[in-house]
Amino acid sequence: MRRTTTFLTGLLALPLLAGCRGGGDAGEGLSGMIQTDGSSTVFPVTQAMAEEFQIANSGVRVTVGVSGTGGGFEKFCNGETAISNASRPIRDSERERCAANGIEPIELTVAWDGLTVVVNPENDWATCMTVDELRRVWQPGSTIRRWSEIRDGWPDQPIELYGPDTDSGTFDYFTESIVGEADASRADYTASADDNVLVLGVSGDGGALGYFGYAYYEQNEDKLKALEIDGGNGCVAPTRVTVEDQSYTPLSRPLFIYVRPDALERPEVRAFLEFYIENGEALVPETGYVPLNAADYDAQLAKLPATSGGS
Amino acid sequence: MNDTGFSLGARRRLVVQERIIGALLFGCGVVSVLTTIGIVVVLVSQSVGFFAEVSPLEFLTGTRWSPQLVPQSFGILPLLNGTLIIAIGSSLIAIPIGLASAIYLSEYSKPRTRRIIKPILEVLAGIPTVVYGYFGIMFVTPILRTIFPQTGIFNAASAAIVVGIMILPMVSSLSEDALAAVPRSLREAAYGLGATKFEVSTRVVTPAALSGIVASFILAVSRAIGETMAVALAAGATPRLTLNPLESVQTMTAYIVQVSLGDTPYGSLEYRTIFAVGLVLFLITLAMNLLSQRITRRFREVYE
Numbered sequence: 240m241r242r243t244t245t246f247l248t249g250l251l252a253l254p255l256l257a258g259c260r261g262g263g264d265a266g267e268g269l270s271g272m273i274q275t276d277g278s279s280t281v282f283p284v285t286q287a288m289a290e291e292f293q294i295a296n297s298g299v300r301v302t303v304g305v306s307g308t309g310g311g312f313e314k315f316c317n318g319e320t321a322i323s324n325a326s327r328p329i330r331d332s333e334r335e336r337c338a339a340n341g342i343e344p345i346e347l348t349v350a351w352d353g354l355t356v357v358v359n360p361e362n363d364w365a366t367c368m369t370v371d372e373l374r375r376v377w378q379p380g381s382t383i384r385r386w387s388e389i390r391d392g393w394p395d396q397p398i399e400l401y402g403p404d405t406d407s408g409t410f411d412y413f414t415e416s417i418v419g420e421a422d423a424s425r426a427d428y429t430a431s432a433d434d435n436v437l438v439l440g441v442s443g444d445g446g447a448l449g450y451f452g453y454a455y456y457e458q459n460e461d462k463l464k465a466l467e468i469d470g471g472n473g474c475v476a477p478t479r480v481t482v483e484d485q486s487y488t489p490l491s492r493p494l495f496i497y498v499r500p501d502a503l504e505r506p507e508v509r510a511f512l513e514f515y516i517e518n519g520e521a522l523v524p525e526t527g528y529v530p531l532n533a534a535d536y537d538a539q540l541a542k543l544p545a546t547s548g549g550s
Numbered sequence: 551m552n553d554t555g556f557s558l559g560a561r562r563r564l565v566v567q568e569r570i571i572g573a574l575l576f577g578c579g580v581v582s583v584l585t586t587i588g589i590v591v592v593l594v595s596q597s598v599g600f601f602a603e604v605s606p607l608e609f610l611t612g613t614r615w616s617p618q619l620v621p622q623s624f625g626i627l628p629l630l631n632g633t634l635i636i637a638i639g640s641s642l643i644a645i646p647i648g649l650a651s652a653i654y655l656s657e658y659s660k661p662r663t664r665r666i667i668k669p670i671l672e673v674l675a676g677i678p679t680v681v682y683g684y685f686g687i688m689f690v691t692p693i694l695r696t697i698f699p700q701t702g703i704f705n706a707a708s709a710a711i712v713v714g715i716m717i718l719p720m721v722s723s724l725s726e727d728a729l730a731a732v733p734r735s736l737r738e739a740a741y742g743l744g745a746t747k748f749e750v751s752t753r754v755v756t757p758a759a760l761s762g763i764v765a766s767f768i769l770a771v772s773r774a775i776g777e778t779m780a781v782a783l784a785a786g787a788t789p790r791l792t793l794n795p796l797e798s799v800q801t802m803t804a805y806i807v808q809v810s811l812g813d814t815p816y817g818s819l820e821y822r823t824i825f826a827v828g829l830v831l832f833l834i835t836l837a838m839n840l841l842s843q844r845i846t847r848r849f850r851e852v853y854e
Contacts, residue, residue, distance in 0.1 A: 309813030336815070379621055399702070404787060405618040406812040423620040429704060429798050430787045440703045443695070 269296045271507040276304030277311025277324035278408045279434050280452035281494045283526040284350055285324050288515045291522065295514075299507045307432050308408025309333075312497075316340055321502035322512075325495045326352065326408030326452065327415075344497040347512070347539045349519060351529040353477035354413060354490040355456040357463040361445045364393050367467040367474035370489065373417050376400070376448070381425045386446065400428035401440040401449030407432060413450055416489040438463065453477055454527030482529045494528065500544065509543070516540050593832060596825035603819055609826065615789040615800075617820045618809075624823065626830060628789035632706065632799035633831075636781055639710025639795060640717060640774045645767055648721025652763075655722070656729035657751040675719035683783030686712040691784070694796070704786025704798035712784060713777050717770040724769065728762025729755055761849035768842035772835045778803040802827045 275285055282305050289301035306314065308325045315323035316337040329337075329344060337344055356373065358365055364386070372390060376383050376398070386393040403410040405422065415421040431437055434455040441447040442462035456465055456477075467474035470488035481487035496515070502508045516539050523530035531539070556564070601609070604624045612625015651671070655664050690708040694701045701707070732755050740754045756763065786798025787808055800808075806824050814820045 306811070307813065310811065311813075313813045313815075332815070379616075379619060404808070404812075420620055422618065426614065426616040426619055426623075427788060427790050429702060431704075436703065443703065 268298070269507040269510055270298035271300075271505060273299065273301045273322065273502075273508055273511055274304070274320045275301065275322040275324060275496075276306050276314050276320045278308040278326040278494070279305045279403070279432060280326040280352060280407075280409050280454070281324035281349070281496065283454045284494065284523055284528060285322070285496065285515075287522050287526050288511075288518065291518065292511050292514050296507070296510070299511070301511065305432070307404070307406030308411065309406045312337075315344070315497060315499070316342060318342065318499075321499055321505075321508050323497040325497060326492065327412045328495065329497060342499050342501075345500060345503075345542055345544075347496050347498065347516070347542060348493045348531060348535070349496055349515065349539070350494045350523045350526075350531065351482050352492055352494050353453045353482035353487045353529070354409060354450060354492060355453050355477050356448070356450045356466045356468065356490075357441050357456055358449075358466060359441055359443075359445050359447050360462065360464045362447075362464060365466060367469055369469040370417055370471070373468075374419065377402075377414070377424055378418050379423050379425055396446040399440070399444045399447045400425075401437045401447060402428050402430060403434070403437070403451060404430035404432050409451060412492050413490075416492075452528075453482070457527035479524070479529050498543075503543065512543060513540065590832070593825050593829045596822050597829045600819065600822035600826045604826075613791055615805075617823045618812075618814070622819075626802075626827065628791050629800060629802045629805055629827065630830075631791050632781075632785065632789065632801040633775055633803070635706045635793070635795060635799060636710050636713055636777070636785060636801055637771055637774045639707065640714035641767070641771050643711060643714025644718045644721050644770055644774075648718045648766075648770070649725055649763065651718075651722045652725035652729055653751050653756065656726045657747065657755065671719045671722055674715065675723075677716075678779075679716065679777065680779040680783065682712045682716050683709075683780040686780060686784030698796055701796040702786070702798045704784065704788070705796050706785050706799045707795035709781045709785035710795065712780050713774050716777070716780065717773050720770045720773060721766050724766030725759070725763045728759035728766065731762065732758045761846045764849070765842045765846045768838050768845070772838040772842075775838070776803060776831065776835055777801075778807060782807050802831050806831075 273289075275289075282303060286303050289303055293299060293301055303324070304311070304314075304320070308327055311320070311323045311325065312329060312333045313336075314320045316333065316339075318340060323344070329346065334344070356368065368389075375381060376389060377400075383389060383398065385395050385397055387395040389398075402413070402424075410424070411421050414424050418424060429437075429440055431440075434451045437449050437451050438455055438459045441449040442459065456463055465477055467476045468487065468490060469475070470490075472486070472488070475481050475487045477487050477490070482491045485491050498508070498512060503512070516536050519536050520530045520533060530536075609624050609626055611627065612623060613627050614623035614625050615628045616623045651667075655668060659667065686708040687704075690711050691701065691703065691705065694705065694707055736754055736758060737750055740750045745754070781801045782804040785801060785804060787800050787804065788798045789800040789805070790797065792799065806827055809820065809824050
């Protein structure tokens with residue numbers, strides 16, 4: 240009995256030993272844990288960077304959470320994360336909350352996104368929508384329930400709306416640029432923080448209309464149809480080119496990451512950020528977004544304060 | 551030397567020891583009371599702050615719930631609607647099937663069958679609720695979508711079905727205890743009068759155990775009302791007033807989760823909606839508990 244007890248206790252204690260790993264690895268010797276959280280739109284970029292960085296530096300663990308831009312800022316200002324992913328700029332109220340905790344976030348632009356409005360592939364009547372039509376569908380109190388109410392000639396099919404929930408930076412950006420006021424949206428749509436759920440919803444419903452970041456459309460091009468948007472200068476489809484030269488308006492938007500200056504003191508965080516920016520041109524296209532050009536990336540690098548001695 | 555056989559000092563020590571143990575046990579009992587009082591105090595104090603800005607009438611009768619959207623609206627009826635659809639839907643599944651399984655286990659099954667089926671039912675009760683929610687999205691909703699193509703990705707029916715399965719063991723187990731408590735003499739008397747097994751089960755035993763059975767129903771329903779994870783995952787996040795179970799709805803519990811996990815600033819009006827909704831939830835489950843106690847007392851049959 241006593242031997243069994245000792246054996247079982249030893250067995251249960253084994254996972255505790257998993258924490259002790261041989262320190263360092265070939266080359267860097269960096270170690271530590273970097274916590275990031277925030278936008279689900281920026282998630283694919285930060286995740287791709289994290290994966291590559293961890294391959295090169297096996298002593299470092301980078302976690303990427305998906306609480307939404309707003310949720311990410313809340314954790315960031317509480318000091319829980321070192322880096323916050325955001326698909327919209329930080330608000331004054333959020334900046335104040337950070338300042339109250341002694342945090343002055345540094346803003347880095349990492350990519351361009353063309354916020355994409357999608358419909359089901361069976362939708363053969365809509366190829367282009369104007370900003371005004373979108374506004375009429377999505378504004379608060381909107382009673383538009385059928386496609387025929389948006390434009391004459393469109394069929395009398397019911398619309399099913401899908402979009403991100405109120406914690407999402409994509410939601411904030413869409414409402415601000417299409418409806419005209421941040422957080423102004425009708426309430427009766429299927430809201431989800433998980434863009435994959437939105438993809439599932441739009442691809443499964445003939446009369447569906449939804450919006451999310453371009454990366455999620457590109458990954459599911461076979462199941463979705465992207466609409467061209469007429470921002471006043473004719474119908475423009477979201478592509479790498481039109482997002483980069485801003486002709487896809489008003490839904491071309493910059494994607495950000497925000498860093499805490501005190502977190503930058505840690506060598507692994509600094510190394511990760513430098514890696515992020517230096518590999519932007521190479522890795523961002525793989526995630527479906529549009530990279531900045533080289534000069535702009537250099538400008539971002541210059542925003543990081545110089546280290547005070549060391550590496 | 552006194553007649554207890556203990557010295558005076560030892561006796562005093564024993565008395566003190568007993569008093570200390572008594573006090574400790576009393577303390578443990580009091581902890582639960584204090585916790586309840588603490589919860590009520592927090593709910594009420596934060597809700598007072600909320601109702602200073604939003605009129606209770608608008609809160610209780612308004613039909614639009616959008617505290618985080620512009621323009622803000624604080625009518626709780628859509629959330630109440632969501633909770634009630636799920637509660638009623640799950641009761642429609644759990645109550646008939648649960649009662650039937652209880653009658654089967656108590657009156658019809660052989661001891662060997664009972665020994666197999668009862669633990670399996672208990673397993674259903676032990677599955678984490680988040681797994682039920684996932685089961686709803688991954689398994690139940692696709693089936694519903696093939697039968698009714700207009701079903702949404704999130705829908706109330708799927709959540710009601712999985713919550714019904716979740717509370718079924720509660721109905722079955724408690725009803726079975728109630729049925730088993732009916733003395734055998736009642737059954738034997740009925741058999742003696744020539745009744746069939748079915749007549750005995752449904753017209754003699756079940757009415758005799760009615761108070762316990764109804765109490766189990768009410769407990770199961772109040773569990774369904776308070777269920778959070780399964781509905782947050784499967785039912786969706788769209789507060790709306792609808793009787794159509796194939797649409798997505800939001801329950802009061804799912805709303806509280808959504809706001810708590812989100813970016814709502816601490817102390818703001820939106821934040822205090824959590825407590826106002828929590829207070830309504832608390833009052834509903836309190837009312838159901840009191841109702842269940844009242845019914846148990848009123849209909850309890852006392853056997854000598």
